[in-house]
Amino acid sequence: MTIAIYPGSFDPIHNGHIEIVRRASLLFEQVIWAAYDRPLKSLLFSEQERLEFMHEAAKDLPNVQVRSYHGLTVLFARQAGAKAIVRGLRATHDFEIEYQMALTNAQQAAEIDTVCLMTGAQYAFLSSSILKEVALANGDISSMVPPYVAHKLKARLAQLGEDRGDKVKMVSLTE
Ligand code: ADP
Numbered sequence: 488m489t490i491a492i493y494p495g496s497f498d499p500i501h502n503g504h505i506e507i508v509r510r511a512s513l514l515f516e517q518v519i520w521a522a523y524d525r526p527l528k529s530l531l532f533s534e535q536e537r538l539e540f541m542h543e544a545a546k547d548l549p550n551v552q553v554r555s556y557h558g559l560t561v562l563f564a565r566q567a568g569a570k571a572i573v574r575g576l577r578a579t580h581d582f583e584i585e586y587q588m589a590l591t592n593a594q595q596a597a598e599i600d601t602v603c604l605m606t607g608a609q610y611a612f613l614s615s616s617i618l619k620e621v622a623l624a625n626g627d628i629s630s631m632v633p634p635y636v637a638h639k640l641k642a643r644l645a646q647l648g649e650d651r652g653d654k655v656k657m658v659s660l661t662e
Pocket of ligand 1: 494497502508526574576581605606607611613614
């Protein structure tokens with residue numbers, strides 16, 4: 488069985504991520520869609536919440552398994568028996584970062600390859616950060632995320648606004 492993992496922070500998932508996991512599910516026999524439990528960036532959603540969004544998005548994809556993991560991605564991939572790490576490539580600036588990461592991963596686990604899927608044109612400039620900024624400014628995010636994510640995202644930002652009473656501080660969460 489050819490297993491691939493699709494790792495990321497997914498804070499929260501958006502339609503660009505969902506498109507990649509769907510395409511990966513057509514290429515590999517099994518895809519493990521994996522959220523880093525504690526990435527080195529400030530998170531808006533807990534591990535549990537991020538996994539719930541992913542479960543909902545993958546519920547009609549029988550060969551996609553949703554999990555979280557801790558530590559080095561390649562070690563998780565090796566333990567899962569994966570042959571490939573899937574990453575999405577957006578326009579321009581993703582390449583350098585992904586290339587660097589792929590070479591580092593290859594150094595740690597030569598048997599696991601990185602497979603980059605080019606983002607669909609409609610999602611080429613979509614990121615979780617942009618999504619949060621648009622949501623924070625009350626913009627229309629309906630084309631960026633499924634309704635269940637949009638709903639929770641707006642609620643979370645509103646709750647943060649109430650807690651802090653200071654929109655300037657909230658903007659720093661999106662960096
Ligand atoms: P990370 O913290 O690893 O960058 P992200 O959650 O931001 O995690 O992204 C996870 C994966 O999804 C990465 O491979 C990233 O390139 C990809 N990705 C992010 N945005 C998009 C998009 N708009 N279209 C396709 N893939 C994307």
